[in-house]
Amino acid sequence: MSSNIVLIGFMGSGKSTVGRILAGKCGKYFLDTDSLIESVVSMKIRDFFEKHGEAEFRQREKELAAWLGSNVSNAVISTGGGMPTVVEDLGSIGKVVYLKIEFDSLLERLKAEEFEKRPLFQNVEFARKIFDSRVPLYEKHAQVTLDALKSPEELALLISQGF
Ligand code: S3P
Numbered sequence: 001m002s003s004n005i006v007l008i009g010f011m012g013s014g015k016s017t018v019g020r021i022l023a024g025k026c027g028k029y030f031l032d033t034d035s036l037i038e039s040v041v042s043m044k045i046r047d048f049f050e051k052h053g054e055a056e057f058r059q060r061e062k063e064l065a066a067w068l069g070s071n072v073s074n075a076v077i078s079t080g081g082g083m084p085t086v087v088e089d090l091g092s093i094g095k096v097v098y099l100k101i102e103f104d105s106l107l108e109r110l111k112a113e114e115f116e117k118r119p120l121f122q123n124v125e126f127a128r129k130i131f132d133s134r135v136p137l138y139e140k141h142a143q144v145t146l147d148a149l150k151s152p153e154e155l156a157l158l159i160s161q162g163f
Helices: 015-026 033-041 045-052 054-071 103-109 112-116 124-141 152-160
Strands: 005-008 029-032 075-078 095-100 144-147
Touching: 005 015, 015 029, 015 075, 015 152, 029 033, 033 045, 033 054, 045 054, 095 124, 103 124, 144 152
Parallel strands: 005 075, 005 095, 029 075, 095 144
Antiparallel strands: none
């Protein structure tokens, strides 16, 4: 067993914040799929979308998921919000934890600069449509679902204690 924990959820649900705290608590490595892709393409996600388009980005996510599944253990992995749309079996990478949040709560929570770095969040109505289409996918992949409105510390504690 890989002993990885894979955090999934929509943009802004707190995956990276929770993941960092959780990794510290459990003595695991913290990995963020967006940062890993940025390092391999030497470009910010936003620029990559602009230059190469979403389909190419999804291909990178797919390749990365395969690599993580074969090479990584003992890590907390925060995934980009769209990864469950292209990866069939996130459970083969590790235990999948879904940080669930309502769309309107997200809007209240995201700051302006966070909208800017996310290419799919440039238009709120468009983002809402994506959100609605994603929820069933997150639910399908989730082995555990937690309320993302709890504090990051509480979420990390719950996950580290095995929920
Ligand atoms: C995306 C989410 C982003 C990033 C990219 C696409 C999505 O990650 O991978 O902008 O399709 O939901 P975060 O969920 O970390 O913001």
